[in-house]
Amino acid sequence: MAVIAPSRRIRRTPFTDGVEAAGVKGYTVYNHMLLPTVFRSVEEDYRHLKTAVQVWDVAVERQVELRGPDAARLMQMLTPRDLRGMMPGQCYYVPIVDETGGMLNDPVALKLSEDRWWISIADSDLLFWVKALAYGYRLDVLVDEPDISPLAVQGPLADDLMARVFGDAVRAIKFFRFGWFDFQGVSMAVARSGYSKQGGYEIYVDGTKNGMPLWNALMEAGRDLDVYAGCPNLIERIEAGLLSYGNDMTRENTPHECGLGRFCSTQTAIGCVGRDALLRVAKEGPTQQIRAIAIDGEIPACDQIWPIVAKGKRIGQVTSAAKSPDYHTNVAIGMVRMTHWDEGTRVEVQTQDGPMTATVHENFWI
Amino acid sequence: MAVIAPSRRIRRTPFTDGVEAAGVKGYTVYNHMLLPTVFRSVEEDYRHLKTAVQVWDVAVERQVELRGPDAARLMQMLTPRDLRGMMPGQCYYVPIVDETGGMLNDPVALKLSEDRWWISIADSDLLFWVKALAYGYRLDVLVDEPDISPLAVQGPLADDLMARVFGDAVRAIKFFRFGWFDFQGVSMAVARSGYSKQGGYEIYVDGTKNGMPLWNALMEAGRDLDVYAGCPNLIERIEAGLLSYGNDMTRENTPHECGLGRFCSTQTAIGCVGRDALLRVAKEGPTQQIRAIAIDGEIPACDQIWPIVAKGKRIGQVTSAAKSPDYHTNVAIGMVRMTHWDEGTRVEVQTQDGPMTATVHENFWI
Known part of the structure; x- marks a missing residue:
């Protein structure tokens, strides 16, 4: 296997220093950024993920922030999931489709307030799609990539580790909900979510400079829990049926083909740009x-x-x-x-x- | 340096088999695809590029194709370069800007005909921006990524090698012009262009299945010219001042900051979405x-x-x-x-x- 050539274009994350110190052995590139793929070995990482707790540098899940009076309208334009019932503090997995119903991304959206959303994206420049839609429709909304970098804590001991750093209140966060928690005086969104089925959290680390202090605090607090650096594990995510955009689905596929029909309410998702194209497939079902x-x-x-x-x-x-x-x-x-x-x-x-x-x-x- | 983890998401190109057979030692990821960065050593590749001829897998320069009655209008929306004088058969280096004048890409555009263009892109999902603009403005235009993969032939002996495979007529292609040439019965656009200052061509290989036959034909025909696999060379491109999107410029920068003011005619590029934002900087000049x-x-x-x-x-x-x-x-x-x-x-x-x-x-x- 060839090495990955260093360049500024492949961005380091706020946690890359910690990742390197932990002996990362493989990377992939995701949203123009480094994503670790293996530390000890894929098998060893897999066993450890299922028995202990890992800290994952998933800063590659860049945020697309929508802010302003038209933010909710724009958000609904992106997805066939009906967002009317979504409350601040909720995370929704939202298939994003183009005007033909083809998948452009499969992010998790966080509703911060009625007029402010984060879209925590998979591997495509969704920002370009969202900005151009906002421009074409002359919407009153700011669309940008803020300095927010997710750090995941995954594994059966994740609750214990998180409670030591953020307090016992994190244990009460429900699945796909988030709350605001302090780390060294900085308020950060903490969600019960993550790209594994071993349980855990994603911390939306606010500010590059706060990345390594939090990484180190988690590593320090979890010593007796056998905490170690980890990353989305190829074996575990396939066992769990967690799809990967660019791998298992592309612009060629509808959400229904991807088995994501349960996240679509195409009939009532009024305003979604792919709605017309998806109405028929939503009714009749996909052929693959x-x-x-x-x-x-x-x-x-x-x-x-x-x-x-x-x-x-x-x-x-x-x-x-x-x-x-x-x-x-x-x-x-x-x-x-x-x-x-x-x-x-x-x-x-x-x-x-x-x-x-x-x-x-x-x-x-x- | 860590190895790059294999996955389908990081796409192989039509030439990857040839690249691997030539002993590629490093890759980067560019437009979700593998781009070789070194074969023998960066220094050895550099010397060879300046004295012989190299065949480069630059399939990562994906094409965004615009086709239909509104193709020319959409193309002008993308760039502050005035395209009115551009003729079919010409290549233009076109800074692409958003509504704030920030660079989204710095591709080469090929005008195939009045209603058909290819945009040969740098590392960002420009397709998303172009598709959403076309949708927002309800333009009559098809926007898609065709099965076209550029293969570059670069170096002082490039003319000789190309003439052996495509005939002596390729020698007459002027800088940043392209013509149509046959390879094994398939017509392909061949341009005098490329990401080095050593001279050469880019072949827009039509059809994945035609990739390796052409790669092999070039290698075979150039044996006594010391042809070898190569790639954009870090040293030579910096000596030549060839910028790299994502490295030397990003969405933060205007074309003028990037020294690309000579490619902008902002005053007359009517329809460009970034025109309003750039008029002032075009007049007064950038501060960096x-x-x-x-x-x-x-x-x-x-x-x-x-x-x-x-x-x-x-x-x-x-x-x-x-x-x-x-x-x-x-x-x-x-x-x-x-x-x-x-x-x-x-x-x-x-x-x-x-x-x-x-x-x-x-x-x-x-």
């Missing part, structure tokens, strides 16, 4: 959909689309895959046509190392 | 500007902003730097305030390894 795929044998790294084939015909593709220690199979995420998406369907996956047999499942492992 | 900086001593890799300081006050920043074998100094690109941008001004550059003395120059080396 995300599925869990169990692949037999020894697989290489999934760095490209793997076609899924049945009786010589292409019926889908695998886009993420990893060997799972806990489930004794290769866990994978794929998009499968409706003719072959039923539980237990046997298919063939064509990797760069040759064809492998596989089974389609309707549910993910975790 | 890109400069060549010669840094003394031994410098580390420039993976972050290096503040430029004079008498204890911050007066600018360096964003790209490399040791130059030909010019016996560290060549660098910086943004410097007008109080210190005159030729020969002595300043201090604060690297992560400590402060270095440096000199501001008005002209780049090549």
